[in-house]
Amino acid sequence: MSNGIASFYFIVIALMSGGTIGGLFGFGFGADNERARQNAQSVIDLTKIITASNQLINDSNAASKSMRQALTKRAAHDTHTTREIKNALAQNAGNRVDCRFDDGVMRNLNAARSRAAATAASGVRNAVPSSGAVSR
Numbered sequence: 001m002s003n004g005i006a007s008f009y010f011i012v013i014a015l016m017s018g019g020t021i022g023g024l025f026g027f028g029f030g031a032d033n034e035r036a037r038q039n040a041q042s043v044i045d046l047t048k049i050i051t052a053s054n055q056l057i058n059d060s061n062a063a064s065k066s067m068r069q070a071l072t073k074r075a076a077h078d079t080h081t082t083r084e085i086k087n088a089l090a091q092n093a094g095n096r097v098d099c100r101f102d103d104g105v106m107r108n109l110n111a112a113r114s115r116a117a118a119t120a121a122s123g124v125r126n127a128v129p130s131s132g133a134v135s136r
Contacts, residue, residue, distance in 0.1 A: 074119070081112055 088105040101109075 081108070081115075084108055085112065 085105065085108050088102060088108055092100075092102045092105070
């Protein structure tokens with residue numbers, strides 16, 4: 001194709017796209033502007049996702065800390081009640097040969113059973129039932 005015909009096509013395309021040769025260049029700038037707008041929106045969207053992820057991480061860390069505290073409290077309480085039962089059993093070890101247990105031992109065992117059932121039903125993070133709660 002000769003240079004004259006190529007120039008003619010170029011002018012026709014320019015006139016159709018905006019009336020001037022600048023219209024051709026404007027199309028390129030418009031595409032660049034749209035890409036920049038989309039990139040900016042992508043950055044905003046990704047920032048929101050990262051912020052939401054950070055909040056989920058913080059919530060997870062708080063839940064883990066709460067669970068560790070509840071388990072520590074539960075372990076301390078279990079150690080205390082186990083010690084109470086061992087002490088009560090030690091006082092009347094001779095009677096157990098005939099499967100007789102002191103009333104205090106039976107109350108402690110019953111209270112421990114009730115607390116274990118309540119913990120199993122309500123979960124570890126709920127308040128530890130007091131050792132004085134005896135159900136019969």
